[in-house]
Amino acid sequence: MKKSMRLILDANEYIFGIGKAIEKPYSMALFPSIRTLMEEVSEFRLFIPEIIRDEVQRNLAPQRISEFYRFMFSDERIIYSSTYDVPKVLINKYHELGLKSEDALIAAFAEWQGVHFIVSDNRHFYEELKVEQFITCNAEEFLRLLTSGNIWQIIEQLEAKR
């Protein structure tokens, strides 16, 4: 079977991962795993919604922003996408599930783009958001699923429901 994976990393994963946060070893380990996914998964896509890019950018020193953009544009499987065109009906859906507007926008973006996983170490996000369209988990859980290989079954199940 041709493997595919569509992924979003929340801003905190970029901040912890590029900032070498000692407390967050799994966030740091995400990036080498993404490199492997790029090499081994034919249809791998890492989405960077505009609101997440903005959030990371605002928390970096201005001198680091160019390098962050070079990192962001380093591979064609990293997809930067505007969040202005997300259908409002999807945002309303996630509002009704109890998310704040800014989180609802990301969740709606994920559903709109057929994303399989949102990885976030913000427990307000990954613990509260349980839907059929995609999985939210933290970096540790994502890496555990990846290492065990169970992640591919989960993706198959998500695809089957679409």
Add this chain to the structure above:
Amino acid sequence: MSMKTVTIAIPEDLYENLKKHLVDSGRCENLSDAIQLSLRCFLDEYFNYPDEPPGLEGPSKFMYHLEKLRKEINEMGGLFPGKSSEEVIEILRETRRQIYEEKYAAHFGRK
């Protein structure tokens, strides 16, 4: 040089910024020139720059720029020094709330 005409939609704040810095200031003749200049600068800055090892592509390029970024941040003392990861997450949540207010609330509404 042959030209291609494209119609694009850009966020209002970006339009105002572009107009203020490049057109109203007299740096560019008109908005079309301003957009062309911006695109050329962008491509030179992020795709055609000289300080990258030759032949670097794909996942290797991804890791190269990740390590470069990590090194630069580390040399500056890291991100959010002295803050716990929970405090960092709270700062990021507030940043996201502010971005939403500034850029999206008028477009999508707030609940």
